[in-house]
Amino acid sequence: MSNDTLTPAPTAAAPRAAPAMPDGHSMTVRDLHAHYGDTHAIKGVSMGYAANQVTAMIGPSGCGKSTLLRCLNRMHEEIPGARAEGTVLLDETDIYARGIDVVAVRRAIGMVFQRANPFPTMSVFDNVAAGLRLNGVKGVDLHERVEVSLRGAGLWDEVKDRLGRPGIGLSGGQQQRLCIARAIAVRPRVVLMDEPCSALDPIATLKVEELIAALKRDFTIVIVTHNMQQAARVSDTTAFFYLGELVEHAPTDAIFSNPGDPRTEEYVTGKFG
Amino acid sequence: MSAALDALAPVAGRRRLTDRAMRALLWAGTLVALVPLVLVLWFLLQKGLGALSVDFFTTDPTGNFLGDPGGVRSAILGTLEIVALASAIGIPIGVGVALYLVEYGGQRWFAQAVRYFVDVMTGVPSIVFGLFVYIVLVVSGIGGSFAGWKGSVALALLMLPVVTRSAEVVLALVPDHLREAALALGAPRWKVILRIVLPTALPGLVTASLLAVARAMGETAPLLFTSAIVMGRSWDLGGRMNSLPVQIYNDVSSPNDQIVARAWGAALTLVALILLITLVARFIARRSRLA
Amino acid sequence: MEVGAVSVTAAPPPSVMERGGAARRADPLFKALLTGLAALVLVLIAFFLVFLFTKARIAFAHQGFLSFIFTNDWNPSKEIYGSWPLVAGTLITSAVALVIGVPVAVASALFITELCPRALRQPLTILVELLAAVPSVVYGLWGFYVLAPNLKGAEQVIDDKLGFLPFFGGGPIAGPNYFIAGLVLAIMILPIVSAISREVIATVPADHKEAALALGATRWEMIRTAVLPYSRAGITGGAMLGLGRAIGETIAVAIVIGQSPAIGHSLFSQGSTLAAQIVAEFGEAGSDDLHSGALIACGLVLFILTLAINGAARYLVIRAERAGRSGTRAARAPRPAGGTA
Numbered sequence A: 001m002s003n004d005t006l007t008p009a010p011t012a013a014a015p016r017a018a019p020a021m022p023d024g025h026s027m028t029v030r031d032l033h034a035h036y037g038d039t040h041a042i043k044g045v046s047m048g049y050a051a052n053q054v055t056a057m058i059g060p061s062g063c064g065k066s067t068l069l070r071c072l073n074r075m076h077e078e079i080p081g082a083r084a085e086g087t088v089l090l091d092e093t094d095i096y097a098r099g100i101d102v103v104a105v106r107r108a109i110g111m112v113f114q115r116a117n118p119f120p121t122m123s124v125f126d127n128v129a130a131g132l133r134l135n136g137v138k139g140v141d142l143h144e145r146v147e148v149s150l151r152g153a154g155l156w157d158e159v160k161d162r163l164g165r166p167g168i169g170l171s172g173g174q175q176q177r178l179c180i181a182r183a184i185a186v187r188p189r190v191v192l193m194d195e196p197c198s199a200l201d202p203i204a205t206l207k208v209e210e211l212i213a214a215l216k217r218d219f220t221i222v223i224v225t226h227n228m229q230q231a232a233r234v235s236d237t238t239a240f241f242y243l244g245e246l247v248e249h250a251p252t253d254a255i256f257s258n259p260g261d262p263r264t265e266e267y268v269t270g271k272f273g
Numbered sequence B: 001m002s003a004a005l006d007a008l009a010p011v012a013g014r015r016r017l018t019d020r021a022m023r024a025l026l027w028a029g030t031l032v033a034l035v036p037l038v039l040v041l042w043f044l045l046q047k048g049l050g051a052l053s054v055d056f057f058t059t060d061p062t063g064n065f066l067g068d069p070g071g072v073r074s075a076i077l078g079t080l081e082i083v084a085l086a087s088a089i090g091i092p093i094g095v096g097v098a099l100y101l102v103e104y105g106g107q108r109w110f111a112q113a114v115r116y117f118v119d120v121m122t123g124v125p126s127i128v129f130g131l132f133v134y135i136v137l138v139v140s141g142i143g144g145s146f147a148g149w150k151g152s153v154a155l156a157l158l159m160l161p162v163v164t165r166s167a168e169v170v171l172a173l174v175p176d177h178l179r180e181a182a183l184a185l186g187a188p189r190w191k192v193i194l195r196i197v198l199p200t201a202l203p204g205l206v207t208a209s210l211l212a213v214a215r216a217m218g219e220t221a222p223l224l225f226t227s228a229i230v231m232g233r234s235w236d237l238g239g240r241m242n243s244l245p246v247q248i249y250n251d252v253s254s255p256n257d258q259i260v261a262r263a264w265g266a267a268l269t270l271v272a273l274i275l276l277i278t279l280v281a282r283f284i285a286r287r288s289r290l291a
Numbered sequence C: 001m002e003v004g005a006v007s008v009t010a011a012p013p014p015s016v017m018e019r020g021g022a023a024r025r026a027d028p029l030f031k032a033l034l035t036g037l038a039a040l041v042l043v044l045i046a047f048f049l050v051f052l053f054t055k056a057r058i059a060f061a062h063q064g065f066l067s068f069i070f071t072n073d074w075n076p077s078k079e080i081y082g083s084w085p086l087v088a089g090t091l092i093t094s095a096v097a098l099v100i101g102v103p104v105a106v107a108s109a110l111f112i113t114e115l116c117p118r119a120l121r122q123p124l125t126i127l128v129e130l131l132a133a134v135p136s137v138v139y140g141l142w143g144f145y146v147l148a149p150n151l152k153g154a155e156q157v158i159d160d161k162l163g164f165l166p167f168f169g170g171g172p173i174a175g176p177n178y179f180i181a182g183l184v185l186a187i188m189i190l191p192i193v194s195a196i197s198r199e200v201i202a203t204v205p206a207d208h209k210e211a212a213l214a215l216g217a218t219r220w221e222m223i224r225t226a227v228l229p230y231s232r233a234g235i236t237g238g239a240m241l242g243l244g245r246a247i248g249e250t251i252a253v254a255i256v257i258g259q260s261p262a263i264g265h266s267l268f269s270q271g272s273t274l275a276a277q278i279v280a281e282f283g284e285a286g287s288d289d290l291h292s293g294a295l296i297a298c299g300l301v302l303f304i305l306t307l308a309i310n311g312a313a314r315y316l317v318i319r320a321e322r323a324g325r326s327g328t329r330a331a332r333a334p335r336p337a338g339g340t341a
Helices: A066-073 A104-106 A124-134 A139-152 A172-185 A203-215 A229-234 A254-259 A262-266 B004-009 B013-053 B054-058 B073-105 B109-122 B124-138 B146-171 B176-184 B189-217 B244-251 B257-287 C004-007 C019-061 C065-072 C084-117 C118-133 C138-163 C178-200 C205-215 C221-248 C251-256 C272-284 C289-326
Strands: A025-036 A039-050 A054-058 A081-090 A109-112 A190-194 A220-224 A237-242 A244-251
Touching: A025 A066, A039 A066, A039 A081, A039 A220, A039 A237, A039 A244, A054 A066, A054 A229, A066 A081, A066 A220, A066 A237, A066 B189, A081 B146, A081 C272, A104 A109, A104 B004, A104 C065, A109 A172, A109 C205, A124 A139, A124 A172, A124 B073, A124 C004, A139 A244, A172 A190, A172 A203, A172 C065, A172 C118, A172 C205, A203 A220, A203 A229, A229 A254, A237 A254, A244 A254, A244 A262, A244 B244, A254 A262, A254 B189, B013 B146, B013 B257, B013 C084, B013 C118, B013 C138, B013 C178, B013 C221, B054 B176, B073 B109, B073 B146, B073 B244, B073 B257, B109 B146, B109 C205, B109 C221, B109 C289, B124 B146, B124 C019, B124 C221, B124 C272, B146 B176, B146 B189, B146 C019, B176 B189, B189 B257, B244 B257, B244 C138, B244 C251, B257 C118, B257 C138, C019 C065, C065 C289, C084 C118, C084 C221, C084 C272, C084 C289, C118 C178, C138 C178, C178 C221, C178 C251, C178 C289, C205 C221, C221 C272, C221 C289, C251 C272, C272 C289
Parallel strands: A054 A220, A054 A237, A109 A190, A190 A220
Antiparallel strands: A025 A039, A025 A081, A237 A244
């Protein structure tokens, strides 16, 4: 079932289809390896990402969580010398299969980065419209979808009077939500977030976290975070990584109250990392 | 049909086509940029190699319009002499100005003004330098009229800003802790500069100087007004002097095929000289990465 | 020593805390020497303007300053010095150089920085830079004997087909002409425009490029949405530096433009530029103060033109590179929200 045939409802970012996989996973990774030149960054990870849930990926610096995230929409291969092998399924389609268009992969699996990165030469409106224009959305449709996306990112009321102003004129937290609006405007299936709050103050962080909770109704969300409280607050399941391997993936409550692996326990209790 | 297959449907054909077309266009643009290089080198070799001979390098131009035009010995010697003197003037001054900017000038207004005008000088057309030296040294009749050394002065003016700009970059790369270590040992500033800063930056300075030399060597316009307007045959820097670029310029529109052939030979010689210097400069730059 | 007498402890031996007079004077002397060299640059520039102006004044006085630039008649034998044909020739050839050279230079810069395999980056960069190693007079020689004769047929066809446009359709075309001069200039400005474009494009933060790719942009769409808008000012600056070069370029143009000081009928007519005409008439001007004054006035106009253009160009490039380093950017005039087209 395609979303493109439906007209956008003014209140929701996009109506969602039920997940296609019987296990309820929107994305599945099987035996994934990733390299940077000679460095083996991810060593055979397999896991699933439940549809319309928030999956957090945590672990100490260099554990491969961000690399794995970038493998999920094939941004990893943009880094010179980087390559990945294995299977990454969106529903049951391997996004690394031959004949799959990498551009389409990234349209279906959006991304929000660590540092808010609105296009500096574009206005608030144009930033959100950027991805839509690439896909040929025009005129009234465009305006509607920009508004829906800005509402979806909880930013509409704050910026509706200054849509024509430069996007980089907004505050840091607003910029990050603008980037979220830009990402959801093209109606991806999955939104990947790479430490989206690491550069934000606590109040802006709180707003983004509330937004994540609201967004999971429409999107499958994968978030990489350094901040364990944040993982505990926003996620349904949490995966702990160490030295390029998946140590444990379980409901968030279990990870933080009753971890199965001693390494996880040491990390979540702050003994290292 | 699964939702994923729908979501992963390839992008619209028009977008993919535009992408391919634009990539091809940028690739084509790069090729087009390289075509002149290939063509120039090809014709230089094709037309220039034939002109080269022992006589070409060992005889002077006769100045005859008909018959044997002679070789380019005086032009080669003239170019080497004029450029050598220009380097002896331009490089020390250029490096000196750069030293001032890095070691003493900092951000004060005087240094900023010097920096600005050095930048301005790099943009001044070489012909204007030629005119300037012509007015100051040739018209005034200091030491006769046209002379090789006056051409050197014009070329030195051209080299100075080029040397200063790149030398400033190189000198700024010398780590401050080296300077501080030497100053802490009680060495006076000038000794630190001469014994520590300059030797550390030397390879970079040599590269910068050689690139300036390569640029000056190919200049024609400043020499036309200062060194020679005739087929000079002397290699006395105090008199009129021939040089490769001026020789080529004079030979270009000659109706005598032999003279035109000599122009191609001289051009090949000049380009070979310049490429040699450029290659040496790049080699030195590659051997020593300061940072 | 009085200082030693006041001090409670024994006076330090002068050789430790004080240096001998000569050694003490060395530092300020060295500094003064270097400062003097730096001052020399400013003095030179001042000299430059004063000397050129005093020599050119006779021509400006004879003809009038505005009339010198805008009178369309350069006729030394009648002592009429209106340099408009030369100014126009300079502008025409430079325009041709920009129209042809800048797109090619920017294309090569984009290809080298954003598209080509890493292994090719360095070799391609060096090859493009090599274009700058060929001297002006050699480009002139090549343009005169290779480019002009070989392009004559094509030029004739274009001239005839576009005859309905102004500045085309001038009948039989000349070997050396504005277009050939512009083409040679395009080749000569290519390396600098390409080098500066590469530098500016390299300052586009990876953040913005990844943002575009993550939205599902193709590579070209990434260049269009993230790279080009960001580096536009810097590329413009690079193009203007190229323009400065083109305007002042002398010998190559002198050889392939025909050195005829009248505005031609078409793009494929002979003409002249300020720099080329100085070279052409310098010998004959000799001791005729007015004539050589007029040529020096041409040089002065050239100097001021390049000064203004380079100043503006440098401002654009420096601003663009600074913006690239700090990762932010002075806000542009915002487009209205509905500005779709």
